[in-house]
Amino acid sequence: MLNRPNTALDALKPLLAALGKRFGVPALSAPAPQLLLPAPAALNEPTRAEQFLDIPIPDHSNDDAACQTTQSRGQFLARQDRWDELSAEIRSADEARDTTPGGMPIADLLAYGARSDVIHAVEHGLQDNLPVTHSTLTDGISGLEEVRAEYPQDPYIAMIVAHMHVDIAWAWRGTNWDPVVPKLNRARFAAHFDRASDIMQPYCFLELNSPSLAACCCALLAGKQIPGRRIADTYEDLIDLDPHNHRHMRALGNHMLPRWFGSYTDLELEARRTAARTQDIWGAGGYTWVCFDAIAIDDQACANVDVPFFLDGLHDIVAARPNQEMINLLAAYCAVAMRNGLGLNQDADLPRMQISDAASWLIRDHLTEVHPLIWAHAADGFDNNSRVTSSRRFAARGRADALQVIADMFQDEISQGLRVTFTPNGPKLAPG
Structure with a gap:
């Protein structure tokens, strides 16, 4: 293994060099950065609601940090062509069902990091309307396919490559209704899904007792009429x-x-x-x-x-x-995501309001800190395909939304001149 050519690495070098100049992607020889989170300044701009609230707002939650570190680990191992090591780490995490504090599977994060350079290159190429045969859209895919060919019996390398094809399929198709998707984009979507299905066909996730492989197989269902x-x-x-x-x-x-x-x-x-x-x-x-x-x-x-x-x-x-990642998720869901559709359907409005009201006891009885990114995603309906053009503005928006929801919830107390301080034992009221 020490003497074999770095096939995937060589294929990605021109792509990453170009991306490095334009988008600041790290060089291949450098380890992947440990954190890709927004700078604290974006989270510390005061809002009007903070005049009446005192609640911890960590720059990065434990879950954010764990997710970014794990993705960076997968990216680094792939860039260094250490596929045996990467596969072993994914397998170990998969068998142990290891997760981040917020419940994200470590195996899935490692696999995403390993394919992320290729995915980002293709996404940028599509945004620039490059020809289908352009190297930006093909070389990275070919590189990972060559890696898979070198590990024909490894289900986790196969999973990385299959997920790559699924991600690229969605990059081609987008999230529009099918009739408005161009014919070429639909064809590329179908071709990538077909290739991913062929790659995963030899592996039985039940026999391997693998939730990561099972999740990959479930992701493939979207490309079929089943x-x-x-x-x-x-x-x-x-x-x-x-x-x-x-x-x-x-x-x-x-x-x-x-x-x-x-x-x-x-x-x-x-x-x-x-x-x-x-x-x-x-x-x-x-x-x-x-x-x-x-x-x-x-x-x-x-x-x-x-x-x-x-x-x-x-x-x-x-x-x-009862961890704070979960409390923030549920509170943001009830207070923000469920209110997004209010007024659009009379039959749905009552259930939306009834579920939205649960935000009150979630915040008053269980919230001790705000995780801005969760609240920002709630405003987008937790749409994984929504494009974030600025991480700082995205986090700042979530922070402002969360504080406004909390301030509205305590408006009676605030109108009496009281300041609300969140403690591990619940919110405390004192003169402002």
């Missing part, structure tokens, strides 16, 4: 492999919407089935997690949701996972 029942069964296998990871349940709910592979009846059925299977871990929370994103983006799904069951699930999630 009956909803089969998709639900695949997600069921994934959730059973890793029931502590709520992101799998959220993805299931999204894919059970009629705009994807299911129906509103399917969504309700899978939410209840998931709650029953994960009751020992999440209580009623399995129902809440499956409905979580679906009802935020689909008015009819929101109109149909069993609100008491959903709210019971919120309480059980807090009991199971």
Whole structure:
């Protein structure tokens, strides 16, 4: 291994050199940076709400730091062509179900870091409307394909390359409705999904007891016309492999919407089935997690949701996972994401308001610090495809949104001239 050519590295050198000049991407010989988070100055600009509030706002949450450090580790190992080491670390994290403090799987973060240079190069190439055959759009892909060919029996190297094709497929297609996507973009989307499916075909995630491989297989479902029942069964296998990871349940709910592979009846059925299977871990929370994103983006799904069951699930999630990453996620969801669609559908408005009201007890009884990035993502409906043009402005917006929500919640106390100070034992009131 010490003498073999750095095939992926060589293929990426011209891409990263060009990106380095234009976008400040680190050189190949340099280790990946440990943190890519916004500078603290973006988070420290005072808002009017802070005149009445005193609540810790960490520059970087423990989860933010862990995610960035882990992604950077995967990126560094790939740049150094240390694929054996990378595969071993992904396998170890996958088998141990290791996560960041906020529950992000370490294996998935390492795999993303390993393919991130190629993904970013393609995204920038597409933004610049480069020809399909341009080296920026092809060389990095070829480089990772050559790495996969050198490790034909390694499921984790295969997973990295398959995910690369899925990410690039979505970069080509975007998130528009199918009729408005250009024919070429649809064709490239389908071709990359087909290639990813071929790569993963030899591996059985159940035999390998691998939630990371199972999640990859679930991601591939979006590129196929597959009956909803089969998709639900695949997600069921994934959730059973890793029931502590709520992101799998959220993805299931999204894919059970009629705009994807299911129906509103399917969504309700899978939410209840998931709650029953994960009751020992999440209580009623399995129902809440499956409905979580679906009802935020689909008015009819929101109109149909069993609100008491959903709210019971919120309480059980807090009991199971009372860390501040989770409290910020749930509070931002209720206070911001669920209010985004108010007034657009009369049948959905009441459930939205009832769920939004849960922000009060989440903030008053459980919040001790603000995580701005979570609140910023909530304003975008937790859309992973939304493009962030400025990390600083994005974080600053989340910070301002969170403080305004909290100030509104304590408006009666603030109108009496009181200042609200958040402590580990809850908010305290004192003359301002």
